[in-house]
Amino acid sequence: MADFKTVKDRVNKYVINSYSRFDVGLESGKGAQAQGCGKSYIDFGSGIGVNALGYCDDGWVKAVSEQAAKLSHCSNLYYAPVQGELAELLCNASGFASAFFCNSGAEANEGAIKLARKYSFDKYGKGRATVVTLKNSFHGRTVTTLAATGQEVFHNYFFPFTEGFKLAEANNFESIKAACTDDVCAVLLESVQGEGGVLPLEQDFVTKVAELCREKDMLLMFDEVQTGIGRTGKFFGYEHFGVKADVVSCAKALGGGLPMGAVLCREGLQNVLNAGTHATTFGGNPIVCAGAVEVVKRVSQNGFLDNVNEKARYIRAHLSKIDGIGEIRGMGLMIGFEIEGLEAKKVAALAVENGLLILTAKTALRMLPPLTITKDEIDRGLAILNKTVKELKGKGVNA
Numbered sequence: 001m002a003d004f005k006t007v008k009d010r011v012n013k014y015v016i017n018s019y020s021r022f023d024v025g026l027e028s029g030k031g032a033q034a035q036g037c038g039k040s041y042i043d044f045g046s047g048i049g050v051n052a053l054g055y056c057d058d059g060w061v062k063a064v065s066e067q068a069a070k071l072s073h074c075s076n077l078y079y080a081p082v083q084g085e086l087a088e089l090l091c092n093a094s095g096f097a098s099a100f101f102c103n104s105g106a107e108a109n110e111g112a113i114k115l116a117r118k119y120s121f122d123k124y125g126k127g128r129a130t131v132v133t134l135k136n137s138f139h140g141r142t143v144t145t146l147a148a149t150g151q152e153v154f155h156n157y158f159f160p161f162t163e164g165f166k167l168a169e170a171n172n173f174e175s176i177k178a179a180c181t182d183d184v185c186a187v188l189l190e191s192v193q194g195e196g197g198v199l200p201l202e203q204d205f206v207t208k209v210a211e212l213c214r215e216k217d218m219l220l221m222f223d224e225v226q227t228g229i230g231r232t233g234k235f236f237g238y239e240h241f242g243v244k245a246d247v248v249s250c251a252k253a254l255g256g257g258l259p260m261g262a263v264l265c266r267e268g269l270q271n272v273l274n275a276g277t278h279a280t281t282f283g284g285n286p287i288v289c290a291g292a293v294e295v296v297k298r299v300s301q302n303g304f305l306d307n308v309n310e311k312a313r314y315i316r317a318h319l320s321k322i323d324g325i326g327e328i329r330g331m332g333l334m335i336g337f338e339i340e341g342l343e344a345k346k347v348a349a350l351a352v353e354n355g356l357l358i359l360t361a362k363t364a365l366r367m368l369p370p371l372t373i374t375k376d377e378i379d380r381g382l383a384i385l386n387k388t389v390k391e392l393k394g395k396g397v398n399a
């Protein structure tokens, strides 16, 4: 068993310190439980929405290790059967026509932005390259996806950012209408703003934006990096709104723990990114695809999403009993809330000490438990959260 201080000191010495980390060292995990450096945890974070099937799911481990022993990497100069298998499964599960595979959420958004700009260029020529995104959004950490991200805190140091992005206000149709001038080729939305604090879009807003996009031939694109692959109780979060999307980006949960992103596009857009216009060395790597095949198969199995929705109701009902809890936001197993009088970061830090891995998003506590979490694990996690809140409230009274 590793000694936590040794682990921490070595990481901090040799890894660039761009992360603020919890005092947690992880060495192994199964389902929604993880262990490391002599401690055990219930995990309500899934490695930030990645471990949709939990840690080291049997089917996923088998799929990945068998593929690793068969063909590990072959580049996109050749055809790998498992890549086609995954693309077909994804298209069938989502109703899209075609997929581009990459390695992260930011990269998927870059791909979506490139697709939108090329679509518009092919049809209308230059001068229609602007993408409208929302205030308080999060789309990634590359220079371009930072430009797309609507949060001031991220717009520092790295100037100049990529041109061609305009911000509108979420759930304010007039604001988006005003932003959608003749130079706009696409609108990019998160169905639930994740990093922004777990804030869902409203039905009326989404319906109207979808209509405006049709009217002006702008692509309606959803960043489903956090909300995708069953997280909200539908395969993609935007499906809750009953609109048709032109393009969707996804990543996080897609690979079930391996780095993978994808851009999916509707019928009619598959030839926009033609040969030579977009590529990535590792994109659609066979091992990663094998893991994703298992994830997509399982999430699209009959009853899987019903089960996610049932667990979501269960966890939300029990959460509501926590002392001082505010509105419980989000959709499905993407859950955000505040606790009156307590700072989210402090709750998360003490919860972790008490054995519960939980996330924050701005002022909110955020939970993205594995979609396969059991009721027993939910109960144990909530008990730790409850205890943590009581401890913090107790301190408040004594202070």
Ligand SMILES: *Cc1c(COP(=O)(O)O)cnc(C)c1O
Pocket: 103, 104, 105, 106, 107, 109, 138, 139, 140, 141, 190, 194, 195, 223, 224, 225, 226, 227, 251, 252
């Ligand atoms: C996490 C996230 C990203 C960035 O994904 P990376 O894999 O970290 O590049 C983009 N958009 C949303 C909505 C996210 O939650």
